[in-house]
Amino acid sequence: MSCIITPSLFDFSLPNALFLPLVGIIAAIFLRKTLSPSFKMSVGPIHTSGPCHLAPTAGRDFAKALEASGKHIACIYGSQTGTAEDLALTLAKECKSRFGESSLVADPDNYDFDTLDEIPKDKVLIFVVATHGEGEPTENAADFMEFLNEPSFSSGATTLDNLHYIIFALGNRTYEHFCAVGRQLDAKLTALGAKRLGALGEGDADKSTEEDYLAWKAGMFQALRQHLALEEGRAVDQPDFEIDELPNADISSVYLGELSRGALLPSSELSGPKNPHLAPLLSSRELYAAGERNCVFAEFGIKNSGMHYEAGDHLGIWPMNPNEEVERLISVLGFDQRRHAVIDMVPLDPALAKVPFPTPTTMDAIFRHYLDINATVSRQTCAALARWAPEESEARRRLVRWGSDKGAFHTEVAQHHLKLSELIMYANNEGVPSQRAPWSIPFDRLVSLVPRLQPRYYSISSSPRLFPDSIHVTAVVLKYSRESLGRTAHTTSETFVYGTTTNYLLGLTSKVEMEAPQQLRSTKDTAEARLPTYNMAGPRDKYLGGDGLFRVPIHVRKSTFRLPTSPTVPVIMVGPGTGVAPFRGFIQDRVALARAVKKTEGPKALKAWGDILLYFGCRAPDIDYLYSDEWQEYAKELDGKFKVYTAFSRVLGKDKVYVQQLLSGHREMVRKAIVDDGGYVYICGDAKGMAKSVEDVLRNIVGDGQDGEAELQLLKKKKRLQLDVW
Ligand SMILES: Cc1cc2nc3c(=O)[nH]c(=O)nc-3n(C[C@H](O)[C@H](O)[C@H](O)COP(=O)(O)OP(=O)(O)OC[C@H]3O[C@@H](n4cnc5c(N)ncnc54)[C@H](O)[C@@H]3O)c2cc1C
Ligand SMILES: NC(=O)c1ccc[n+]([C@@H]2O[C@H](COP(=O)([O-])OP(=O)(O)OC[C@H]3O[C@@H](n4cnc5c(N)ncnc54)[C@H](OP(=O)(O)O)[C@@H]3O)[C@@H](O)[C@H]2O)c1
Ligand SMILES: Cc1cc2nc3c(=O)[nH]c(=O)nc-3n(C[C@H](O)[C@H](O)[C@H](O)COP(=O)(O)O)c2cc1C
Known part of the structure; x- marks a missing residue:
């Protein structure tokens, strides 16, 4: 019903x-x-396993599961933040509403694919796959992609001659490896003899994945209809769920x-991503000294939680509306x-x-x-x-x-x-x-x-070597004006749009700071702004601990963004704005190591260490210079091996300076660190403008004034150039 x-x-x-x-x-x-x-x-019995995925009922054998489902179409999604999963569901629903054909919607993590060769011609697999990292598959599609590198089918077959498939790849043209996973999947399946129906769809999140999907789907449905001899108009509109009170x-x-x-x-x-931990917010504070914007520092307790992290990992924070x-x-x-x-x-x-x-x-x-x-x-x-x-x-x-x-x-x-x-x-x-x-x-x-409310990810700003019992994040609060987009009377009385998670964190910070003497800068919000409020005590008041601390649901997502193990290798970190977030963790890692080696080897223990250079950019030193006091302390502890170079973009009466200009000005030093001394380079923050410009400068530096694309790619391959951009 x-x-x-x-x-x-x-x-x-x-x-x-x-x-x-x-x-x-x-x-x-x-x-x-x-x-x-x-x-x-x-x-009655409680349904579903949570906001995530149902385990398959027909075992892990994908071909058997498809056969047992009696369906002719399977929609398989590779998704990290939910877009591809939602799209796979949309597509499956449209198959039903157009042709009356029900599909099996599948998370590849729940299946083994060594019987892929047994799937008959009258079935079609529709892959909806996102690309993450630097051209990498999502966590739930990683094993499947790995399997296709050297597939060994249980029947002994070496080809997929019967297999018919469709692909819609999700990506963002801002990233170097646009839709890399969808493209690789297409190439692998084609090489194995499988046949693609319709064009390879590609959705660009930088513009509109939805519009790309809508433009692509007509041709795809036509190809699907022809292949499976489906009839349009057989469908009846059906709800997805029965709801009982x-x-x-x-x-x-x-x-x-x-x-x-x-x-x-x-x-x-x-x-984990299916079961967040309710972590106490041990401390939080405003990081910007002045200006209209807010940036929240938040410290979450993880003692006795079983959670572990490394500097460079990401923290998933689960907001509420x-x-x-x-x-x-x-x-x-x-x-x-x-x-x-x-x-x-x-x-x-x-x-x-x-x-x-x-x-x-x-x-x-x-x-x-x-x-x-x-x-x-x-x-x-x-x-x-x-x-x-x-x-x-x-x-x-x-x-x-x-x-x-x-x-x-x-x-x-x-x-x-x-x-x-x-x-x-x-x-x-x-x-x-x-x-x-x-x-x-x-x-x-x-x-x-309506899509599910998803966790947002933050580059962890601490090191477990200095803070084993807590995880820190640095979150710039998202608030943008509707007026600049041409507000008209019909839309809404609200001038600003507020990011869900960052304003939740800001709200928590203002609660925490209420007892503190200094006033939270959010009070500087313009009169027109009405900051959103949240039910911070959470369901059953569970987010309000007996210790008086607020709890927030979090989980750690592992990343590959890592320092070299040897401290003798020079390190260059480029992170303007909140791009500095993971570098605070990296530097703390080195500070913890420095303390330990000084204890055993004495005060000159860091002599052979490589330089640790941070290129940081912000608007002005007295507005948004993040962690400036801490850098001085860390520089002392690291015996001057750690240096910060700053680019200020909005200092009255001065020209705008960006981090890439600093790098360009330091080209000899940077080239020596990377090329001669085998240094590592890290870029974090804005993917669209900053990271691309920084890469351009680096390309020129490692190419010694020429196009150093090959050198840059080699650095990436060897993990000596790593990006954490969003
Ligand atoms: C790997 C990774 C690491 C990250 N690390 C950090 C970090 O360390 N610190 C940090 O602050 N953030 C970080 N982010 C960004 C963070 O995950 C959130 O996306 C961000 O905080 C906004 O979340 P929100 O819930 O407040 O906003 P949401 O409610 O999710 O709103 C965001 C949406 O608003 C829209 N939008 C945003 N700005 C504008 C604009 N100016 N005009 C129009 N529309 C706009 C976009 O559609 C955007 O998707 C990271 C992201 C990733 C993927
Ligand atoms: N995808 C996007 O379109 C987009 C754009 C901006 C921010 N963001 C997101 O917001 C995150 C955090 O931003 P934030 O608020 O912490 O940073 P921010 O304060 O907006 O910027 C930090 C510094 O970087 C400068 N900057 C701006 N564009 C640059 C470029 N192309 N190259 C180098 N430096 C540049 C800024 O200068 P100015 O004074 O010129 O601003 C400022 O000095 C980013 O990392 C990103 O995720 C996304
Ligand atoms: C951290 C991060 C890394 C990404 N890397 C890439 C990439 O290398 N290539 C690409 O085309 N898109 C990249 N994207 C864009 C995603 O593929 C795109 O946003 C997609 O819609 C996400 O789908 P999902 O929500 O199902 O995970 C990246 C996005 C994020 C947040």
């Missing part, structure tokens, strides 16, 4: 004290009626925002009275749709902790919402236009960064508060449409 939650209220003046309760009561009665058959249910639920078994299934079960699961956005969406959808009702969700086709969070749960928890309602909506969401708006209404006309007209979507929705709640309000009227006839959107469709 699919549940229609209704009615919705489209009113810009929130909360509307008189009207909302009435609508809520109507909604409650309606919902009860809609859900009445399941009222007698109690909480559980009025007698035992609340202790209800997920109120807990991020993994294990969180309510006796579980010894280690922390701001109260204001949760309230507005619930209100716009007319869910006010039902927000805390316990609901269970079961996928109608488990191979096609997974419940993307642990259940049973509540709508409040879903909107606050599990779905990314704070992001700009996609064009496909507009198209999907259109069918729920009343026929012949202006709302439907607008949604259809935004869904089908790329230009209209860009200028009227994307440019204004409209969130889901804002989109629905805007679709319904021109922004004038009104009490127009509400329309309803089935709750299960919303869950299918």
